[in-house]
Amino acid sequence: MQFLANTTSPYVRIARISMIEKGLDIEPTIVDPWADDARLRAANAATRVPTLVLDDGTPLAESMMIVNWLEATRPAPAHESLFGPAKDMPGVLSRSGIALGVIDAAVHTIIIRKVTAPVLFDDTPVGLRRRRTMAEGMARLEAIAAVQPMAADGIPRLDAICAVTAIDYLNFRFTDAPWLPAMPALNALSQRLRARPSIGKTMPFVAA
Ligand SMILES: N[C@@H](CCC(=O)N[C@@H](CS)C(=O)NCC(=O)O)C(=O)O
Helix, strand or coil, X not given: CEEEECCCCHXXXXXXXXXXXXXXXXXXXXXXXXXXXXXXXXXXXXXXXXXXXXXXXXXXXXXXXHHHHHHHHCCCCCCCCCCCCHHHHHHHHHHHHHHHHHHHHXXXXXXXXHHHCCCCHHHCHHHHHHXXXXXXXXXXXXXXXXXXXXXXXXXXXXXXXXXXXXXXXXXXXXXCCCCCCCCHHHHHHHHXXXXXXXXXXXXCCCCC
């Protein structure tokens, strides 16, 4: 298998954490999606990371497709479910959806900045809408996390994976942004889960 990835993408991180949690810890093949890497272009019509090329050559694009493939091919009880027990699944998916909305807004802001510079996209009506999504999404997740800790048993399901990926990405790309809410419960969740290899070794960084 080949996991086409970069070191900053939150979508890559969600897929990679999920893979490691399912016992599939393959070394990522680092590519630059913006440089139209030929391997990525061949495997993914959208030329985006993450893309997982299976042993039989089938390419899987989209982080959530990879999550679904993992869940189907490495099911519980042999492997912990990324969705948790069926009774917990609606809540897990609901929280995951909030975090993914934040991640989409954050990535969109970072990408559109490249296009509009030197005019800052962030202050445009659409930019402010994306900022509101980030602030509102994290406020809602924080309110939930404060009363109902995610991964209370130490095992990250998709909601904790997405929430930790979101807060770590915001801390990485929007460091100390004054418009973000206080997020003590989510920061504590990120710190607590960092001892887990899937979370600890996938922190975002800018490659040299
Ligand atoms: N919905 C996709 C989003 C993937 C995505 O947007 N990846 C970015 C990196 S954060 C990328 O490769 N962008 C290159 C491009 O948009 O051309 C997923 O969940 O995997």
